[in-house]
Amino acid sequence: MLEIRDLHVRFHDRAREAVAGVSLTIGDGEVLGLVGESGSGKTVTAMSVAGLLPRRRCDYSGQILLDGRELLHAGRAQLREIQGKEIGVVFQDPMNAMDPLMKVGAQVEETLRIHTSMTREERRRAALAALAAVELPDPEGVYDRYPHELSGGMCQRAMIAAAAVSRPRLLLLDEPTTALDVTIQAQILDLLKKMNRTYGMSMLFISHDLSVVRRLCGRVAVMQRGVLVEEGETEQVFRCPQAPYTRRLIAAIPTRRRKEGGR
Numbered sequence: 047m048l049e050i051r052d053l054h055v056r057f058h059d060r061a062r063e064a065v066a067g068v069s070l071t072i073g074d075g076e077v078l079g080l081v082g083e084s085g086s087g088k089t090v091t092a093m094s095v096a097g098l099l100p101r102r103r104c105d106y107s108g109q110i111l112l113d114g115r116e117l118l119h120a121g122r123a124q125l126r127e128i129q130g131k132e133i134g135v136v137f138q139d140p141m142n143a144m145d146p147l148m149k150v151g152a153q154v155e156e157t158l159r160i161h162t163s164m165t166r167e168e169r170r171r172a173a174l175a176a177l178a179a180v181e182l183p184d185p186e187g188v189y190d191r192y193p194h195e196l197s198g199g200m201c202q203r204a205m206i207a208a209a210a211v212s213r214p215r216l217l218l219l220d221e222p223t224t225a226l227d228v229t230i231q232a233q234i235l236d237l238l239k240k241m242n243r244t245y246g247m248s249m250l251f252i253s254h255d256l257s258v259v260r261r262l263c264g265r266v267a268v269m270q271r272g273v274l275v276e277e278g279e280t281e282q283v284f285r286c287p288q289a290p291y292t293r294r295l296i297a298a299i300p301t302r303r304r305k306e307g308g309r
Contacts, residue, residue, distance in 0.1 A: 047248055048072040048095065048216055053108035053118070055090050055099065064090040064104075066272040072216065075246040077238075079263030079280065081253055081295065087272040088252045092218045094118060095250065096135050097125035112216070130157035134209030138221035140201040144193040144208075150177075151189035154208045161212060176207040180237055199230035206237065213245055220252045235262050257299045260284060268292045 048071065055065040065087040072078050080088050093099050095110055097117060110118040112132065117125065129135075134157075137143040144153055154173040158164050164172065170189075177185035180203040193201050202222060209217060219238070223231040239262060241247055253259050259266055259280065266283050268276040268291065276289040287293045 047074045047076075047113060048250075049109075049111040050091070050095070051109040051111070053091065053094060053106075053110065055087075055094060055104055055106045057104045059103075063272050065094070067108075068269070068272075068274050070267055070274070070277070072248050072250060074215075075242065075248055076265065077242055077249040077251060077263045079251045079253060079259030079266040080269065081256055081259055081266060082269035083254055083295075085271070086269040088254075088269055089220055091269070092135075092220055092250060092252055095216075096133055096218055097129055098135075127161075130209075130214070131161040131212050132215045134212070134214040134217045136202075136206055136209045136217065136219045136222045138224055140205040141193060141198070144201065144205060146193055148192075149189070150191055150193060150196070150204050153193075154189075154204065154211055156208070157212045172211060173207070176211040177204065179210075179241075180204070180207045181233075182207070199226055199233070202226065202230075202234060203237070206234075206241075210241060210245075210247070213247070215248060217241075217247050217249045218252075219249060221254070222251075223258060224253070224255075231258070232261075238262060255299075256284070256295050268295070 050068060050070045053065050053068045054063055056063040068091055080091065082088050099106060106118065108118060109116055151173050154176055155169040158169045158172055174185045174189060177188055182188050182200060182203050188204060196204065223234050226234065242249060251259060251263055263280050266280045267274055268289060270291045276283060276287065276292045283292065284296060287296055
């Protein structure tokens with residue numbers, strides 16, 4: 047479904063490539079985790095897939111294919127046809143990603159307004175259904191609120207609803223649970239699993255936290271300094287990591303024994 051071929055990205059103000067020859071595939075209905083520390087190139091890879099790469103500020107090469115259609119070098123008009131409709135994006139901080147001056151309902155409806163011929167009432171019904179699908183209490187109340195009137199967890203659910211309302215083929219999730227407490231984080235992961243099962247939606251889940259990726263993703267790819275250092279089935283990578291960097295990431299995962307020892 048999605049194929050990244052030898053992706054290179056170098057920003058003009060940086061000597062080192064942000065992404066240095068990454069190749070990845072995501073199949074229909076697959077959830078792939080992309081992990082690594084800050085600056086490893088995870089987000090730049092996702093931005094390239096989403097058509098959000100600031101092209102005037104960087105040099106880039108390679109191919110990104112969505113069902114055989116080339117995205118990396120596509121024109122803006124072609125990308126606008128795909129963004130939101132076939133590729134949805136969920137960012138790390140919903141409070142900053144959502145428009146503070148626009149009610150939540152209008153933001154959830156925006157993709158439908160751009161990409162469909164639905165009437166205003168049809169869009170409203172679809173938005174309410176999407177808010178209910180992400181298990182927000184009182185969808186009608188949330189629909190008429192502004193982002194600042196929601197908690198962080200509620201706002202993240204609303205942003206997932208906005209990204210998924212048009213049932214895109216691929217959902218890109220950039221650290222969507224990092225700013226949330228452990229309980230809300232677990233709820234969001236369960237919600238994403240349910241969406242994957244229900245709609246068959248493929249996902250690229252970006253995180254620095256391997257333990258989170260282990261709970262959601264069937265396959266994982268590990269990046270370090272712009273390079274893909276390891277890729278495989280998630281449980282296999284956890285049991286038998288091949289790259290020294292992957293072993294260090296796994297060793298850094300807090301365990302109950304480490305937590306108790308640090309008290």
